[in-house]
Amino acid sequence: MLGLYSIKNLRISTCVLIVLGCIAVLQLLLLYGSYNYKCISKEDIGKYLYMYLNPKVVKRLDKPACDYEMVYKQVHKDDWSIIEQSNQFDPSGIVNGSFVPEDCNPQLSIAILVTYRNRQSQLDIFIPFIHNFLRRQKIHYKIFVIEQHDAKLFNKGLLYNVGARQAARELFPCLVLHDVDLLPLSAANLYACLLQPRHLSASLDKFRFVLPYYGLVGGVLALTTEHFRQLNGFSNKFTGWGGEDDEFAARIMDHNLEILRFPPDMSRYTMLVHQQAPVNGQRFRLMSETVAAQDGLNSMHYRSVSVSQHPLFTLIRVVT
Template sequence: MRRWLPLKRLQKVDVKTCIVIVLCLIAIIQFIACFGVFDYEYIPRDEIERKLYLHASPNVRKSSKADCRYENVYQKVFPDDWEIKKSVNDFVPQGIANGSYTPTDCLPLISVALLVTYRKRQNQLDIFVPFIHNFLRKQNIHYKLYVIEQQDDKLFNKGLLYNIGVQYAMADKFPCLIMHDVDLLPLNSANLYSCLHQPRHMSASIDKFRFNLPYKTLTGGVLSIRTDQYTKINGFSNKFLGWGGEDDEFALRITKHGLNILRFPPDISRYTMLVHKQEKKNVARHQMLVNPNPEKDGLNAMPFHITTQHTHRLFALIKVQT
C-alpha cells in the first residue's frame, strides 16, 4: 500500500491543479467579457472619403486657394507622436483667435464646433486645450473650441450644457458638432475630426477599456453629429442629473430617427483617458431610459438657466448657472 501513496498524492495534486486552471480560465473569460466588444463594425479606410460631410461654415472667407485635402489625414498608417503639454502656458497658439482656427495654406471644406462640458477639472483642461489645438491644426480643418462650464454645485447636467453650447455653435453657423469629454485625448492623428453623413462615435477604443468597445450602442466620450441632425432629434435630454445615462438616451434618439451610429477602424479610434474623480452617479439613470420623452425634453425645452460668455484666445468659455 505504501508504494502507491505518492501516486495517489500526485493524482490529488493533478485534480486540484486542473480545478485551479479551469477557475482561472473562467475568471479570465469573464474579465475580458466585461471590457466589451473586441471587433465592432466600422468604415474601412478606403470608404471614409465618400462618407465625409464636407460643409464649411459660411463664415469661412472664400479665396482663390486650393481646397484642403483630407485623405492624407485618415489614410495615415503610422500615426504621429503627440506630446502632451503640461499646461496652457507651455504652448504656442499660432493661428488661434477666440478659440477658433482656420488653415492658411488651403480653403477648408470642414468646419467643426468642438463642445467640451466641464466643471472643476482645471488640471485636465490645462492638458486638453493645448493638446487638442496641436492635434487639430495639423488636419486643415476650420474649428472653434467651446468650453461650457457649470458653475453651481448642483448635480452635473451634461445634456443641458451640450444643448446650451450647441445654441452658441449654431449662432456661429457651424454645420458640424463634436461632443467631447475633457478627459479624453486622441492617440491617432488619422482620426479626422469631422462629421459624416451619419453620426459617428469617435472614441470607440479607449485605454481604460483595454481599447475595446464596452457595448455597441455606446455614444459617450467623443461623438460627431451634423447640426441639422442634432436639431432633428432635439438634442440631449435635460433631465439626467449626475453621471451616466444621458449618452445612452441620446443614442436612442439617434436610432429612433432612422440614423445609424458609424465608427472608424479601432486603430484610428484610440484615446487615452486622464485620471479623474467621477461625478456623483445618477441612480435613476436606468429607469429614465424606459420612458424617454424626446419631443418635449431637449433643445426645444431647456430649463431656466443663466449664461455668460467669456472669450479667451484658446477657447470660448460659456459659464452656466442652472
C-alpha cells in the first residue's frame, strides 16, 4: 500500500510540475512575442499598401490626393478616450455608414464588416468611436453591421461570408473583418489592406499587448475581396465561440499567403468588457475535417437576409 501511495503521489507531483512548466513556457512565449513578432517597418508600409478605390467614388480634379504617409508615419500616443469619442460625436459627412473625405481624393476604399448580436451597449460605443477614428485617416469607407437575428448559436463565419458578399456587390476592393468589442488605440494604425492579408489587432490589452501566436487572425483582419474569394471565405460550420478564425488562418497559409502586421506600438487595441459566448466544444474536430473548397462562400445556408440603410451603418440582418 505504501508503494502504491508513493507512486500516486509521484504521478500527481509530476502532473503538477508539467502543468507549471507549461504555464511558464506559455508566459515566456507571450513575453517574447510582444516585442519580437515579425512585422513591416513603418518606413516600408507604403510598399505594401493595396491602393484601390471603389469605382463608384468620383475623383475631383480640383482636389489633391489624400496623403496616407502622414497617417502611418505620425508620432502618436494611445490617447483615445472612449467616453469622449462617444459623447462628442458629430455625424457630419456620414451617409448610410459611408464616408468620403471632402478636402482630398481618397486613394483606397474599405468595407468594415462587424458581426453582431445582442451587444447594443458595445455597438453604441463602437460606431461613433470608429467613425471618429477613420474620418481622420481620409479614407473612403463604409460600415456594415451583420446581425444574426435568431436564437441559434452564433455563427460568425457565416455572417462574415454574407457581409463580404454584400461588400463585393457594392464594389469594395478591401474588407476589414472587425469584432464589435475592439477599439484601436494608435492613430497611426492606417485601416487599409496590404498586398497580403493583414492582422491589425496584434497588440491587445486582453493579452497584455502580446501576440500569443503567429497564426492568430482573430479580432481585426484586413484582406482584399479577391483574396477572400480565393479562400472561399470562412467555414460555415463553426457555431458558438472559437475555431473559425484559426481555421481561416489555415486557409490563408494553405494558399501560400502571408499574414502581415504593423509594429506593436501601431497595433494596440483595447477590448470592451463582455460575457464570452458558449465555447464550441467541437472546434478542434471541425478544424481537422473542414475542406475549404467544399465549405465557405459556395455553401452558405440561411433562411433569410435583409439589407437596410441606417444613418451610421448599413445593417445586414441574417436569419440562419
